[in-house]
Amino acid sequence: xxxxxxxxxxxxxxxxxxxxxxxxxxxxxxxxxxxxxxxxxxxxxxxxxxxxxxxxxxxxxxxxxxxxxxxxxxxxxxxxxxxxxxxxxxxxxxxxxxxxxxxxxxxxxxxxxxxxxxxxxxxxxxxxxxxxxxxxxxxxxxxxxxxxxxxxxxxxxxxxxxxxxxxxxxxxxxxxxxxxxxxxxxxxxxxxxxxxxxxxxxxxxxxxxxxxxxxxxxxxxxxxxxxxxxxxxxxxxxxxxxxxxxxxxxxxxxxxxxxxxxxxxxxxxxxxxxxxxxxxxxxxxxxxxxxxxx
Numbered sequence: 001x002x003x004x005x006x007x008x009x010x011x012x013x014x015x016x017x018x019x020x021x022x023x024x025x026x027x028x029x030x031x032x033x034x035x036x037x038x039x040x041x042x043x044x045x046x047x048x049x050x051x052x053x054x055x056x057x058x059x060x061x062x063x064x065x066x067x068x069x070x071x072x073x074x075x076x077x078x079x080x081x082x083x084x085x086x087x088x089x090x091x092x093x094x095x096x097x098x099x100x101x102x103x104x105x106x107x108x109x110x111x112x113x114x115x116x117x118x119x120x121x122x123x124x125x126x127x128x129x130x131x132x133x134x135x136x137x138x139x140x141x142x143x144x145x146x147x148x149x150x151x152x153x154x155x156x157x158x159x160x161x162x163x164x165x166x167x168x169x170x171x172x173x174x175x176x177x178x179x180x181x182x183x184x185x186x187x188x189x190x191x192x193x194x195x196x197x198x199x200x201x202x203x204x205x206x207x208x209x210x211x212x213x214x215x216x217x218x219x220x221x222x223x224x225x226x227x228x229x230x231x232x233x234x235x236x237x238x239x240x241x242x243x244x245x246x247x248x249x250x251x252x253x254x255x256x257x258x259x260x261x262x263x264x265x266x267x268x269x270x271x272x273x274x275x276x277x278x279x280x281x282x283x284x285x286x287x288x289x290x291x292x293x294x
Contacts, residue, residue: 015088015093015094016094016102018087018088019067019068019071019087019088019089019094019099019102020063020064020065020067020068020102020106021064021067022064025276026272026273026275026276027063027067028059028060028063028064029276029279029280030153030183030186030275030276030279031059031062031063031153031156032056032059032060032279033276033279033280033282033283034153034154034156034157034175034179034182034279034282034283035055035059035156035157035159035160036052036055036056036160036283037175037282037283037286038156038157038158038160038161038172038175039051039052039055039160039163039164040283040286040287040290041161041171041175041232041236041286042160042161042163042164042165042172043164044290045290045291046290047160047164050116051117051160051163051164053113054113054114054116054117054163055156055159055160055163057110057113058110058113058114058156059156061106061107061109061110061113062106062107062110062128062129062132064103064106065102065103065104065106065107065110065132066103066132066135066152067103068099068100068102068103068106069100069103069132069133069136070135070136071087071088071089071090071099072089072096072099072100072103072136073136073137074090074136074139075089075090075096076090077090077139077201077203079091080197080200080201081194081197081198081201083193083194083197107129110125111125111129114159117162117163118162118163118166120162120166120167120168121159121162121163124155124158124159124162125159127155128152128155128156128159131148131151131152131155132152134148135148135149135152139203139204139205140202140203140204141204142204143204143206143209144184144204144205144206144209145204145205145206146183146184146187146188146191146205146206147180147184147206149183149187150179150180150181150182150183150184150187151180153179153183154176154179154180154183157172157175157176157179158172158173158176160172171232171235171236174228174231174232174235175228175229175232177224177228178224178225178226178227178228178229178232179225180224181221181222181223181224181225181228182221182222182225182275182278182279184206184217184221185218185219185221185222185225185253185256185275186271186272186275187206187272188205188206188207188210188214188217188218188221189218189256189260189268189269189271189272189275190268190269190272191205191206191207191208192207192214192260192263192265192268193265193268193269193272195207195208195263214260214263215257215260215261215263218256218257218260219253219257222250222253222256223253225249225253226246226249226250226253229246229249229282230243230246233246233286238286238289238290239289239292239293240289241285241286241288241289241292242285242286242288242289243285244285245281245282245283245284245285245286245288245289246281246282246285248281248282248285249278249279249281249282252274252277252278252281253278255274256271256274256275259271259274
């Protein structure tokens with residue numbers, strides 16, 4: 001009888017890269033585009049190489065650290081879900097202490113980058129870290145833990161404004177609200193993939209809470225996202241290219257409604273994986289708009 005070659009011959013580096021989902025960049029791209037958009041809006045254009053480097057590297061590092069914490073928190077659940085059963089922690093390839101150590105090192109490097117900004121941004125980074133650590137545990141008692149994830153995934157926005165101008169205007173919070181809608185949309189699509197497994201093991205998700213209204217809910221979240229970001233563009237005096245990017249994002253959201261309409265795993269997972277293109281569309285529209293306006 002053949003035994004699957006699991007874990008034993010994999011290098012530590014390979015396991016660490018698996019832990020932080022290095023081969024799946026969609027996760028950090030979903031954080032990166034709204035964070036960079038906030039930098040561009042706050043600066044009225046290119047924010048400078050220093051802040052671009054700090055927020056790009058910081059986003060990748062904190063998302064990676066968050067994956068490590070998430071896998072530790074979910075280790076007893078992941079083994080019951082087909083898609084996650086072979087993650088390094090739940091499969092025993094990495095210990096809890098080792099995974100947390102990886103996460104801590106990554107978070108410390110990210111914090112070192114934040115220290116090159118200003119006091120307000122540094123102070124906000126502590127709140128961002130707290131929400132990142134808390135989020136994985138909310139699946140046990142919050143009906144829509146995706147909302148908590150939305151808060152965690154949105155902290156880069158006010159931090160970007162703070163780093164550029166040392167204050168956070170109302171415009172930033174509208175951008176946060178729009179991003180919260182976007183996270184709820186794509187992470188509900190993600191939750192729809194695992195709904196049957198999550199029901200068996202008792203995890204709470206927005207897909208379960210919304211029930212038969214899941215597709216309508218996803219589209220409502222996308223509508224909130226587009227509406228808030230349109231308001232931000234109007235308040236910031238952005239022009240045709242920004243709204244063209246927003247229109248492209250809206251068309252992609254409609255395409256996602258078609259992909260998830262039957263609630264099959266492949267369609268829902270495809271919709272989730274394509275979301276980083278939606279964020280890129282908005283960001284590129286903003287970059288073009290600020291460049292041509294200058």
